[in-house]
Amino acid sequence: MDQPALSVKRRIEKEVLEVIIDGLNSGDLTVESARQVAKEVLATLEKIDKHEESIAQFYKSLAQKYPVFNLLYTRINAEIVKSKELSAHRQALSAIDAGNIDEAHKIASMAINQSAHESNNA
Numbered sequence: 001m002d003q004p005a006l007s008v009k010r011r012i013e014k015e016v017l018e019v020i021i022d023g024l025n026s027g028d029l030t031v032e033s034a035r036q037v038a039k040e041v042l043a044t045l046e047k048i049d050k051h052e053e054s055i056a057q058f059y060k061s062l063a064q065k066y067p068v069f070n071l072l073y074t075r076i077n078a079e080i081v082k083s084k085e086l087s088a089h090r091q092a093l094s095a096i097d098a099g100n101i102d103e104a105h106k107i108a109s110m111a112i113n114q115s116a117h118e119s120n121n122a
Helices: 004-026 031-065 067-084 088-097 101-121
Strands: none
Touching: 004 031, 004 088, 004 101, 031 067, 031 088, 088 101
16 A cells, blocks of 8 residues: 555645646646646656655654664655656656647546546455
8 A cells, every 4th residue: 555645645646637638638738837837747757756865864863763663664665666656647748748648638538538547456
């Protein structure tokens, strides 16, 4: 089970990307606006990544002082490593930031379809 912070990061990636794609398709967002949004979201995700690293360091320090926390540190660290895997949503946001809107749309479509499939099977 993911920690709330980890699931929040995935949610940000997915929901913002969906709004960007919808906004581009409807004309409510220009390509330049979409690029700016993507840049801001990527910067925020980077801050969340750094926060997760500080959480991992906290647990590591605790486990070094009190070995009874080793299992907890191992579990938290594994979740954080998993969360660092570059998701398709983040790849699409990076493509938008770089101005590769067509590539972003392809990545996003696959990611959104996969998310819908996972939700239906949950």
